[in-house]
Amino acid sequence: MAFDWLTDFFRKSDKPVDYAERTLAAYRMGMNAQGAIRGVRVDVGEDCCDAARALPAGAVYHPDSAPRLPLPGCPHGGRCRCAYRPVMDFELPQ
Numbered sequence: 001m002a003f004d005w006l007t008d009f010f011r012k013s014d015k016p017v018d019y020a021e022r023t024l025a026a027y028r029m030g031m032n033a034q035g036a037i038r039g040v041r042v043d044v045g046e047d048c049c050d051a052a053r054a055l056p057a058g059a060v061y062h063p064d065s066a067p068r069l070p071l072p073g074c075p076h077g078g079r080c081r082c083a084y085r086p087v088m089d090f091e092l093p094q
C-alpha cells in the first residue's frame with residue numbers, strides 16, 4: 001500500500017510529549033460535540049510493557065480519567081506503542 005511508509009513512520013517515531021493531552025482533548029471534544037464517542041480505551045502495543053498489560057482489559061475511560069500514555073512504568077517511554085482509541089457509541093451495550 002502506498003501509505004505503508006507513513007504508518008511505519010508513525011509507528012517508529014516517538015510520541016510527542018503532549019501525546020496524551022492532545023489526544024484526550026480531541027476525544028473530549030468529540031464527546032461534547034454530541035459525537036458518537038463514549039470514551040477512550042488503551043490499545044496496548046504488541047510488544048509493550050508489563051505496566052500496559054496490567055491495565056484492565058477492555059476498560060473504557062473518560063478522557064479526564066484515562067491513564068496517561070506512555071504509562072509511568074513503561075520502559076519504552078516515548079516509543080511506547082500503546083495508543084488511545086476512541087470507543088464509539090455502537091460498541092457499548094445500551
Ligand SMILES: [Zn+2]
Nearest residue numbers: 048049074080
Ligand atoms: Zn507501553
